[in-house]
Amino acid sequence: MAVDTSTTPKRSVEALAGLGPLLRAALWGLAGFAVGALVTAVLQGERQFTELALVVGYVTGLAGWQLGIGGWETVVRPLYGGSSEWDEGTGRWRYFRFNTDHKVIGLQYLVTAGVTFGLAGLLAMVMRTELATAELDLLPTAEAYNNLMSIHGTLMLFAVSVVAIVGGFGNYFVPLMIGAEDMAFPRLNATSYWLIPPGVLAIIASPLVGGFQGGWTSYQPLGADNAAGQLLFYLGVYTLGLASLLTAINVIATTVFMRAPGLTWGRLPIFVWTMLLTSVLNLVWVPEIGVAMVMGIMERVAGTTFFAADGGLPLLWQDLFWMFGHPEVYIIMLTAWGLWLEILAVMGRKTLFGYRWVVGGFLAITLMSSIVWAHHMFATSADARLIPFMSTTELISIPTGLVYLSAIGTLWLSRVRLTTPMLLVLFSMLTFLLGGVSGVFLADAPADFYETDTYFVVAHFHYVIVGGMIFAWLAGLYYWFPKYTGKMFNEAFGKVAAWLLFIGFNATFFPMHFLGLDGMNRRIATYLDYMEPVNIAISILAAFLGLALILHLINLVYSWATGPPAGPNPWGGKTLEWETSSPPPRENFEIEPLVLADFYSYGDAAPEPGMVPIPGVRPRPLEPEPQRTSLEAAGIGAGSAPGNPGPQRHHPDDEAGDHT
Amino acid sequence: MTEQPGRPNARRHLLVAGLSWVVLTVAGVIGVRVWAADSFPFLAAEQGAVADDAILFLFYLVIPVFMFVLVAVVYAMIRFRARPDDLTDSAVQVRTHRGYTMTWLGTTTALAVLVIIHPGVTGLMEIWDARDEPDPLVVEVTAQQWEWSFTYPEQGVENQPELVLPVDQPVRFVITSEDVIHSFWIPAFRLKQDAVPGATTELHITPDRIGDIGTSEMLRVQCAELCGIGHADMAAEVSIVTAAEFDEWVTEVGGGQ
Amino acid sequence: MTVSTRPADDSSPETAEHLQLGEQRERRTRLFGLALFIVAETMIFVPVFAIRFLLAGTARPADLDDGFALVLTAVMVASFAAMHIARRAARRDRWPAAAAGLWAAAVLGLVTAVGSGIGWADPALDAASDFGGTFYLATGAHALHLVAGAAFVAGLAVQARRGRLAGGRTLLDVAYWFWAFLLVVWLAIEVIFYLM
Numbered sequence A: 001m002a003v004d005t006s007t008t009p010k011r012s013v014e015a016l017a018g019l020g021p022l023l024r025a026a027l028w029g030l031a032g033f034a035v036g037a038l039v040t041a042v043l044q045g046e047r048q049f050t051e052l053a054l055v056v057g058y059v060t061g062l063a064g065w066q067l068g069i070g071g072w073e074t075v076v077r078p079l080y081g082g083s084s085e086w087d088e089g090t091g092r093w094r095y096f097r098f099n100t101d102h103k104v105i106g107l108q109y110l111v112t113a114g115v116t117f118g119l120a121g122l123l124a125m126v127m128r129t130e131l132a133t134a135e136l137d138l139l140p141t142a143e144a145y146n147n148l149m150s151i152h153g154t155l156m157l158f159a160v161s162v163v164a165i166v167g168g169f170g171n172y173f174v175p176l177m178i179g180a181e182d183m184a185f186p187r188l189n190a191t192s193y194w195l196i197p198p199g200v201l202a203i204i205a206s207p208l209v210g211g212f213q214g215g216w217t218s219y220q221p222l223g224a225d226n227a228a229g230q231l232l233f234y235l236g237v238y239t240l241g242l243a244s245l246l247t248a249i250n251v252i253a254t255t256v257f258m259r260a261p262g263l264t265w266g267r268l269p270i271f272v273w274t275m276l277l278t279s280v281l282n283l284v285w286v287p288e289i290g291v292a293m294v295m296g297i298m299e300r301v302a303g304t305t306f307f308a309a310d311g312g313l314p315l316l317w318q319d320l321f322w323m324f325g326h327p328e329v330y331i332i333m334l335t336a337w338g339l340w341l342e343i344l345a346v347m348g349r350k351t352l353f354g355y356r357w358v359v360g361g362f363l364a365i366t367l368m369s370s371i372v373w374a375h376h377m378f379a380t381s382a383d384a385r386l387i388p389f390m391s392t393t394e395l396i397s398i399p400t401g402l403v404y405l406s407a408i409g410t411l412w413l414s415r416v417r418l419t420t421p422m423l424l425v426l427f428s429m430l431t432f433l434l435g436g437v438s439g440v441f442l443a444d445a446p447a448d449f450y451e452t453d454t455y456f457v458v459a460h461f462h463y464v465i466v467g468g469m470i471f472a473w474l475a476g477l478y479y480w481f482p483k484y485t486g487k488m489f490n491e492a493f494g495k496v497a498a499w500l501l502f503i504g505f506n507a508t509f510f511p512m513h514f515l516g517l518d519g520m521n522r523r524i525a526t527y528l529d530y531m532e533p534v535n536i537a538i539s540i541l542a543a544f545l546g547l548a549l550i551l552h553l554i555n556l557v558y559s560w561a562t563g564p565p566a567g568p569n570p571w572g573g574k575t576l577e578w579e580t581s582s583p584p585p586r587e588n589f590e591i592e593p594l595v596l597a598d599f600y601s602y603g604d605a606a607p608e609p610g611m612v613p614i615p616g617v618r619p620r621p622l623e624p625e626p627q628r629t630s631l632e633a634a635g636i637g638a639g640s641a642p643g644n645p646g647p648q649r650h651h652p653d654d655e656a657g658d659h660t
Numbered sequence B: 001m002t003e004q005p006g007r008p009n010a011r012r013h014l015l016v017a018g019l020s021w022v023v024l025t026v027a028g029v030i031g032v033r034v035w036a037a038d039s040f041p042f043l044a045a046e047q048g049a050v051a052d053d054a055i056l057f058l059f060y061l062v063i064p065v066f067m068f069v070l071v072a073v074v075y076a077m078i079r080f081r082a083r084p085d086d087l088t089d090s091a092v093q094v095r096t097h098r099g100y101t102m103t104w105l106g107t108t109t110a111l112a113v114l115v116i117i118h119p120g121v122t123g124l125m126e127i128w129d130a131r132d133e134p135d136p137l138v139v140e141v142t143a144q145q146w147e148w149s150f151t152y153p154e155q156g157v158e159n160q161p162e163l164v165l166p167v168d169q170p171v172r173f174v175i176t177s178e179d180v181i182h183s184f185w186i187p188a189f190r191l192k193q194d195a196v197p198g199a200t201t202e203l204h205i206t207p208d209r210i211g212d213i214g215t216s217e218m219l220r221v222q223c224a225e226l227c228g229i230g231h232a233d234m235a236a237e238v239s240i241v242t243a244a245e246f247d248e249w250v251t252e253v254g255g256g257q
Numbered sequence C: 001m002t003v004s005t006r007p008a009d010d011s012s013p014e015t016a017e018h019l020q021l022g023e024q025r026e027r028r029t030r031l032f033g034l035a036l037f038i039v040a041e042t043m044i045f046v047p048v049f050a051i052r053f054l055l056a057g058t059a060r061p062a063d064l065d066d067g068f069a070l071v072l073t074a075v076m077v078a079s080f081a082a083m084h085i086a087r088r089a090a091r092r093d094r095w096p097a098a099a100a101g102l103w104a105a106a107v108l109g110l111v112t113a114v115g116s117g118i119g120w121a122d123p124a125l126d127a128a129s130d131f132g133g134t135f136y137l138a139t140g141a142h143a144l145h146l147v148a149g150a151a152f153v154a155g156l157a158v159q160a161r162r163g164r165l166a167g168g169r170t171l172l173d174v175a176y177w178f179w180a181f182l183l184v185v186w187l188a189i190e191v192i193f194y195l196m
């Protein structure tokens, strides 16, 4: 099924050929689902569609999808001694198939996360419209609202915030920043990306089987009572978690073994540090939440009573969920902090302040994040837990503060080049600060008894996640835009949109603190009349927030199509990704870089950090890569330098690789 | 902004920013006091004051921290601006700074420890003190999808859909659920307690203001844990009445000693 | 593959030494990847075992068929022994023996999985009980690992039959250590669910 795209027939034929693997994946996925579900139903002797059939069908369907997209040729067939020949595609079609280039995978993640973000954001707009009035008027039932709200939260947390930066920038930039030519396990990498679309689809498709009403936390035993859509929540989250886990293995192995010569741990770029520690958290806690999801499935299809009121422990679910759930919030935020510091040093042309302190802070956060989970259960849990978990939670503010120590130390007396990414980082610092501070209010148990499960919490986590992580993601999208597209974006447009975003965001979410204190609990479609005025205001302002995001999207897309060439290093950055062409060639660097100093030193005495050729190995190229042609520039086919080898074929020698 | 920030100006920058920080902190504290004076929602329980006080105290602690970062960022944004294409390095290059780092660490650690002790542990102690109140009125709260019922075992009053409490009388709520997890919350009392199936939890409250939903919408029972379709509507009426009125109500609904 | 993505028309000649370095690095990377994978796997089974004690304490149904479990343990140990033989044979380039060992390991592994499935029918077990639920969870997870692992080992057996393994012996080592891990987990299950 290797498609030959070297000839150039009519566009439609080319499109069909380019989309071949994707179509095949969809077909095999559906077939897998049908076969799995049917066989199960028959074995069970049931005439109707059972929940077990849904689960088995999903699993076989997922297998079919993975094989169809290219897993058959790249993993399974070579494992059994067959050929490992696989066409990785060229141009834009590379993005629609199993491709092992970490840069392709990075962009696949970024675009997928962006689309999912848009979708979940639109759901939020529907929710806000419903919430504008006290009664139920837009949606037919409270159940519909609960379903929307649950899908919004689940997608945002499991498919956007832990995927956008970690999967997108992590894949694209970790190898570049450490001077490697790819990730350690490229096929594993492609496999993990292709788990994302089915995971997202499962969650989106849940309303087809009744949806799930429990929110993104899906507390038990409600989860066992819900419609069958609950199963798709478990399966979807499991699938997305699996993708994170495989990525984590890859990132850690890459960082440990693939660093360029001279790139000691003390010189490791801050963003890579945060990726590494995020991956450690993923590695340890994702399997644990996977167990919880499997238990949730068994509760429905195998008749177990883990979480039932009689015979089980309803609160066990909450412990299992938050043991992962809290580390997850730092999985979301660590890399965002990494981005802040990268951008602050480059845009301020000032030495990064307190590198060791902040890395130590990240380490402390990583360790401590595993011992605070019960602060989500203050109103539930036994008294004996309150003081210990309150204490650890308040103490985690100290290492978090070290991020600000470094950020402010770098910013102060620097030369602030107020570009769009810099502006977004500064905004992110301010909004995350407010969210962090409201976290301190929540961590205080007496105050939390009041605030928990109200809009105060909703305000808190939108401040930290949207204000912290989404802003930083946008900053990264701009900061690295020249690198991954080879183009420059429109600065003026970007800055206006950034201001609009900042204002719209605060206007939307700040009042929610007071709504919460005034007695508005979360996860409701209807409320008492006295809360209506504030809610109307929030709903209207939320539209501005949405508009601001759409403006950013327009800026990015339009600049990608028409922006002027950016050159390899428009910001004067010192990390290695700026030492190669924009976008980088398939193998990233012409020569293996040699690192001579750290990347964050500025000033007259600062040594040049990178890219000195290893003596006697290969000469350093004098010319930058040729610019992309306009035709490629117009599409998403960034990175396909004219001189690059076309379809990358796996050599039969390196078969049956990185999977177990 | 052509000024080259360098050593000579460093002191002035610190001074101006420091002054702005002081001014903004004072303004913030005053602002919170003004807000708290009349905007804290209707409160009707002794123990609820613990939560309000904690919030107020936390405000005083975090405002200086918040303003510090705010000033640093906004000041840098305005005063240290350089042209985007200007690649000159900053004249000041510091890798670490003992004084600044140690002050930072010391202050944040002190703040975090203080927060644990003061509104934290002390607040919990105060809330737990209510358990030792003598002769509490016992109210059994049962949550089920999607309604509340209240039983007063000592008064022989069973399964009431509304909650009636005598003012200034310590109450011991014994809370459980028939099906999924709910959360027992009277906003005017502040404190929540989850209702967990198969277990009982307790909440000790002394209501200290007479009123009902007509007095303030905060005086209502509201389920605060997502429990399915009817979650939003899972509310019940609350009346806080005088002791005499309470006895009257008890006989009215068929109770008696 | 980290090496092979270098452009073929590389102007500087890759010395044999370079290539060897690359291979060594690749081998270390893969084994390290395996170690990470096993850390993750451990975080599956540790919570499962913890939940067993949390829900059911140390109690277990008195009439649970532990004789059958001992048989399964023996099969699992035999499967690992076969894996061990295969690895030794491959080291000495005795490929037919290696292939036979791998086949035996895969089949015996499958037998263990199917066997623990048959054990599920034990009347002493009840999914709705505290013990039964975690029992199914733990043994089910283990059996699924065996099935997936057997598919992988069978692939290696097919390759070994042809006298060579992709990526040298690294993948065989990966399979070996993975099998050792599954053996340890099985022994833990034996102790925690049958013997304690």
Ligand code: HEA
Pocket (backbone or CB within 6 Å): A217, A329, A330, A332, A333, A375, A376, A393, A394, A396, A397, A398, A400, A401, A402, A404, A432, A433, A435, A436, A437, A439, A440, A442, A443, A444, A448, A451, A452, A453, A457, A460, A461, A464, A465, A468, A469, B062, B065, B069, B107, B108, B109, B111, B112
């Ligand atoms: C990016 C994600 C993210 C991050 C980083 C955080 C960070 C923090 N969170 Fe948050 N949180 C969430 C996402 C996040 N949270 C989500 C999604 C929920 C809701 C889940 C749900 O129920 O649906 C939640 C809920 C939540 C709760 C439970 C509320 C409830 O349901 O009752 C609590 C309680 O303790 C809490 C506390 C904190 C604290 C103390 C921090 C701290 O890490 C913050 C530390 C930062 C600062 C304090 C600011 C900077 C520091 C300084 C300038 C130093 C000096 C400061 C001091 C010493 C005070 N969070």
Ligand code: HEA
Pocket (backbone or CB within 6 Å): A114, A115, A117, A118, A119, A120, A121, A122, A124, A125, A127, A128, A131, A149, A150, A152, A153, A154, A156, A157, A160, A161, A214, A215, A216, A217, A458, A462, A465, A466, A470, A508, A522, A523, A524, A525, A542, A545, A546, A547, A549, A550, A552, A553
């Ligand atoms: C990443 C996390 C994230 C993000 C970004 C958002 C974004 C938004 N959220 Fe959400 N939210 C959650 C995570 C998030 N939320 C979670 C976890 C919950 C809890 C669920 C639960 O209780 O279980 C929640 C719950 C929640 C509630 C409470 C529901 C309830 O309790 O009943 C509300 C109510 O107003 C709300 C509103 C919004 C709004 C208006 C936005 C807006 O910011 C959205 C604006 C976005 C758009 C309008 C889309 C436009 C974008 C594009 C077109 C694409 C652009 C792409 C690029 C730039 C690449 N959210």
Ligand code: CUA
Pocket (backbone or CB within 6 Å): B143, B144, B145, B146, B181, B182, B183, B223, B224, B225, B226, B227, B228, B230, B231, B232, B234
């Ligand atoms: Cu009961 Cu919500």
Ligand SMILES: [Cu+2]
Pocket (backbone or CB within 6 Å): A325, A326, A329, A372, A373, A375, A376
């Ligand atoms: Cu948390």
